[in-house]
Amino acid sequence: MKEQKVLKKEAMEVLKKTSRTFYIPIMFLKKELKDAVAVAYLAMRAIDEIEDHEEISNDVKHYLLTEVSELLLEEDFNQHKYKTLVSPYANVLPEVTLRLADWLLLAPAGAKKCVQAATSEMANGMAKWAKANWKIQTREELDDYTYYVAGLVGVMLSDLWKWHDGIETDRQLAIGYGRGLQAINILRNQDEDMDQRGVSFLPDGWNKQDLIAYATENLEMADEYMKSINKKPILLFCKLPLAIAHKTLKAIKEGREKVSRLEVEETVQEVQADLTDTKLSLK
Structure with missing residues (x-):
């Protein structure tokens, strides 16, 4: 023991x-x-x-x-x-x-x-x-890669929510949740991935705006995923990385690379306060 x-x-x-x-x-x-x-x-x-x-x-x-x-x-x-x-x-x-x-x-x-x-x-x-060598040429290949490294996380978490709390979620929305977070990581680390590993996750013909659109599309699925969760601890778990992802996407659109540690701490407080004030029956 x-x-x-x-x-x-x-x-x-x-x-x-x-x-x-x-x-x-x-x-x-x-x-x-x-x-x-x-x-x-x-x-x-x-x-x-x-x-x-x-x-x-x-x-x-x-x-x-x-x-x-x-x-x-x-x-x-x-x-x-x-x-x-x-x-x-x-x-x-x-x-x-x-x-x-x-x-x-x-x-x-x-x-x-x-x-x-x-x-x-x-x-x-x-x-x-x-x-x-992570040579991604099409949207389908990007979807395949992001499924394995992140969409699977969403699926596994959903399986754990069902195991522990009986929560039913949509598989595709769960994949979107993982993909959305991963797309933000790709956006943040584009230069580092290329400089240190010689790798680009952008499909042929894509630019930064295309990747921003991809991230936005999947984060919208992630937002929809949240609606099926009614247990406060699990909702807190899911909403925090998602809230940080949304703020990071906003920062990238404004020309910044990432959110600050202070912004992360503020986001934790905001998410906790939001869930405390919510009208949902969360336990």
């Missing part, structure tokens, strides 16, 4: 260090659901760090992600096989990736299969796009 408590504390520390933006809304969730979403975030961040790594070749990324995808399909994640797989890259991969097996130990029994299946599908999709 003590070891489990220590591991959970370490997981939350890594979560906070890895992404303060998602750490905050995860804290709004109730205990078992909070554990499930935290594990899911850490697992998906673990494979994301492989996909984004600047010092690992695309061939190696494809190999690692494909192998991880297969391991995640096993009911009992094989810790030894995973350690053997990543050990040659232990000097370059971050803690969140190297300790994937630890994070999965914290998954609630009822949510573990869902989290592993979604992360497996994501890893497989990332492997495919790493092999293709």
Whole structure:
């Protein structure tokens, strides 16, 4: 029991260090659901760090992600096989990736299969796009890529909402929620992706305004997604990243790269106040 408590504390520390933006809304969730979403975030961040790594070749990324995808399909994640797989890259991969097996130990029994299946599908999709060097030529290919790296997150979260609270949501709106957040990330990181990785996620013939339109379209789906959620902790979780995404899009349109830390903190307060004042029957 003590070891489990220590591991959970370490997981939350890594979560906070890895992404303060998602750490905050995860804290709004109730205990078992909070554990499930935290594990899911850490697992998906673990494979994301492989996909984004600047010092690992695309061939190696494809190999690692494909192998991880297969391991995640096993009911009992094989810790030894995973350690053997990543050990040659232990000097370059971050803690969140190297300790994937630890994070999965914290998954609630009822949510573990869902989290592993979604992360497996994501890893497989990332492997495919790493092999293709993320050469996106059409809107359909952009949709495919953003489905694997973000739309899947929306689907998995919806599965967790149903598991924990019986909430029914629309799959396409859930995908739009994830895609909308990802489109904002692509907009924010266009120059960095090109300078550091030589990668552009813009389809052929697209410009910044086309990507802004893509982000706007999916954020509108995300707004619609919110209407099916009537549990306050889950609504807080979902609304905060979405509110920040909307503010970031506004900032980009105004010529700024991102919102400030102060704006993020103000957004947290605004979302909490808005939900406190709402007429909805939230519990």
